[in-house]
Amino acid sequence: MDKNYLTIVEKILNIKFRNKDFLEKALTHKSITKISVSNNERLEFIGDRVLGLVIATKLSSLYPGDVEGSLDKKLASLVNKDTCSQIIEKLNLGKYILLSASQQKNKIGHKKIYGDLCESLIGAVYLDKGFSEASKFVLSLWRENLKSSSIVEVDSKTQLQEYSLKFYKALPIYKNLSNKGPSHKPSFKISVKITNSKLFTGEGNSKKKAQQLAASKLLKFLNV
DSSP states (O other), rough: TTTTTHHHHHHHHHHOSSSHHHHHOOOOOTTTOOOOOTSSSHHHHHHHHHHHHHHOOOOOOOHHOOOOOHHHHHHHHHHHHHHHHHHHHHHTTTSSSSSSHHHHHTTTTTHHHHHHHHHHHHHHHHHHHHHHHHHHHHHHHHHHHHHTTTTTOOHHHHHHHHHHHHHSSSSEEEEEEEEEEOOTTTTEEEEEEEOOOOOOEEESHHHHHHHHHHHHHHHHHTTT
């Protein structure tokens, strides 16, 4: 890909990098190079922490009367991979990710790739410009999401956890039953049970989805 793509991405993000190496690494998926210092894995690690801190601080300011549990749910809904992926899709940045040929064909895995890219870009901005600019960058991208943050849909896994803790003072037990398929198209099967319940299973292309499905089935059985 022509190096001009970095300038295009800078215009989309409205950010001018001092060191464009940070931006190039943020756009480089591990399928291109397994060397972590040359792909976006380390930037993703950093960006995830920066994103969490920025959004947590903003939520604390927006909802001063909320208890910790309510803030935690709002935070989880705002910083998950789905939300991060949607940010990248809105910016139409998917075509600028450097991917291997096999990953380019893997449409199912693109949500995670987009989510990782979003966090990597935040990490790149943080390393290049510091926390203050990274905070402005995050709040700009999350402006619309923060407006609707008062409406939180509790996911099945969280709902089951709250139920189990309330009635049994114990967490649900999840077990990985199988992991099949190639790396670009995996299939996970996971079981879950709580005290005095039967075992319920879920399958999905990620552990999270399999857990959510299993939890959803158990909640349905419990009429929760």
